[in-house]
Amino acid sequence: MSREFGIVYSPKYADVLNPPNHPLQGTRYLESIRFFDEVGILDSVKLIEPEPATNYEILLAHTEDHLQLVQRLSEHGKGEFDADTPAYKGIFEVARLTTGGSITALHSVLRGHVKCAMNLSGGFHHAMPNQARGYCIFNDVNILGTILLNRGFQRILYVEIDAHFGDGTYLFFKDTPRFFTLSFHESGESLYPYSDEQLFGEGEGYGYHLNVPIPIWADDDAFQYAFNSTFLPIVTSYEPDFIIFQSGVDGHCRDWQSHLLLTKTAYQTVARTLRELLDDTWPKTKLIVLGGGGYDPLAASLCWAVVINELAKLNLDLTPYDDNCEKEPYENINVMEKTEQIVDELLPFLNPEKPDR
Numbered sequence: 001m002s003r004e005f006g007i008v009y010s011p012k013y014a015d016v017l018n019p020p021n022h023p024l025q026g027t028r029y030l031e032s033i034r035f036f037d038e039v040g041i042l043d044s045v046k047l048i049e050p051e052p053a054t055n056y057e058i059l060l061a062h063t064e065d066h067l068q069l070v071q072r073l074s075e076h077g078k079g080e081f082d083a084d085t086p087a088y089k090g091i092f093e094v095a096r097l098t099t100g101g102s103i104t105a106l107h108s109v110l111r112g113h114v115k116c117a118m119n120l121s122g123g124f125h126h127a128m129p130n131q132a133r134g135y136c137i138f139n140d141v142n143i144l145g146t147i148l149l150n151r152g153f154q155r156i157l158y159v160e161i162d163a164h165f166g167d168g169t170y171l172f173f174k175d176t177p178r179f180f181t182l183s184f185h186e187s188g189e190s191l192y193p194y195s196d197e198q199l200f201g202e203g204e205g206y207g208y209h210l211n212v213p214i215p216i217w218a219d220d221d222a223f224q225y226a227f228n229s230t231f232l233p234i235v236t237s238y239e240p241d242f243i244i245f246q247s248g249v250d251g252h253c254r255d256w257q258s259h260l261l262l263t264k265t266a267y268q269t270v271a272r273t274l275r276e277l278l279d280d281t282w283p284k285t286k287l288i289v290l291g292g293g294g295y296d297p298l299a300a301s302l303c304w305a306v307v308i309n310e311l312a313k314l315n316l317d318l319t320p321y322d323d324n325c326e327k328e329p330y331e332n333i334n335v336m337e338k339t340e341q342i343v344d345e346l347l348p349f350l351n352p353e354k355p356d357r
């Protein structure tokens with residue numbers, strides 16, 4: 001059973017040369033693989049080598065100008081794409097490999113080599129067609145979505161639980177009902193990319209996109225309330241034929257990139273819900289997983305391990321590994337009450353009709 005789960009990974013994922021004070025460092029990949037080995041995950045899954053993305057694949061979601069700029073800054077090893085996203089020598093090669101890793105994950109699932117695959121370095125959901133931003137050089141989610149739409153998939157559900165709203169992916173697909181973007185993220189009142197409106201898609205896509213802004217200092221209870229009240233109604237009425245799960249873990253209570261207080265339990269709940277749904281309701285629906293954010297290497301490796309443990313049904317006991325939470329709320333907010341209000345406002349959008357074929 002377990003070898004049906006693939007992890008796409010290369011040690012070259014760690015060739016990130018951001019300045020030492022930048023949150024995105026290669027250690028998160030190295031630590032994750034070390035931890036997966038320690039707890040026995042690597043004995044039971046298939047490790048898959050990523051293929052670098054081709055220019056043709058990158059151009060499915062990006063402009064020629066953008067591709068050339070990344071290549072140029074990568075050669076010079078200087079400059080920045082935005083204030084959060086510096087260039088370094090070889091950044092093109094790293095971005096091309098990690099983007100290709102998501103495509104490799106997709107192909108291994110579509111070709112039936114594994115039942116489910118996860119690209120550890122994927123889910124770069126802030127990149128725009130013509131701009132790298134928010135640590136994201138190429139938007140692998142948009143490339144995967146385009147490949148799947150071109151292949152004739154009718155209802156692709158993209159669900160992300162990253163602390164940050166995936167604005168680059170929402171904007172790319174907002175006009176289509178065939179790629180549902182469902183985003184659980186910390187409210188833009190307190191976190192990048194600071195877009196707090198509720199967004200439901202546009203034109204034909206209206207009603208096929210939903211973002212759930214989780215209030216600052218939300219804990220597992222509030223997060224699980226928001227997830228359980230919205231995910232199941234949407235997924236049940238939309239009936240996706242493919243699911244892309246962006247499992248960003250930067251909402252963890254050790255990760256200083258957000259103001260959320262989630263523990264491994266929240267991530268386990270989401271992964272278990274997904275697995276049960278695919279096992280019991282839609283055994284033919286395919287799933288791939290993209291790592292997403294997660295900037296505390298110990299927290300990220302634990303949360304990703306918990307997600308893999310559930311999705312691959314490894315039955316490893318990870319309870320001895322503590323979350324070692326560090327963040328404390330510095331203001332007093334009734335998080336559950338606020339979460340209930342947010343969910344109530346979304347009720348009219350929870351039962352989308354299946355789009356016409």
Ligand SMILES: [Zn+2]
Nearest residue numbers: 162163164293
């Ligand atoms: Zn994030």
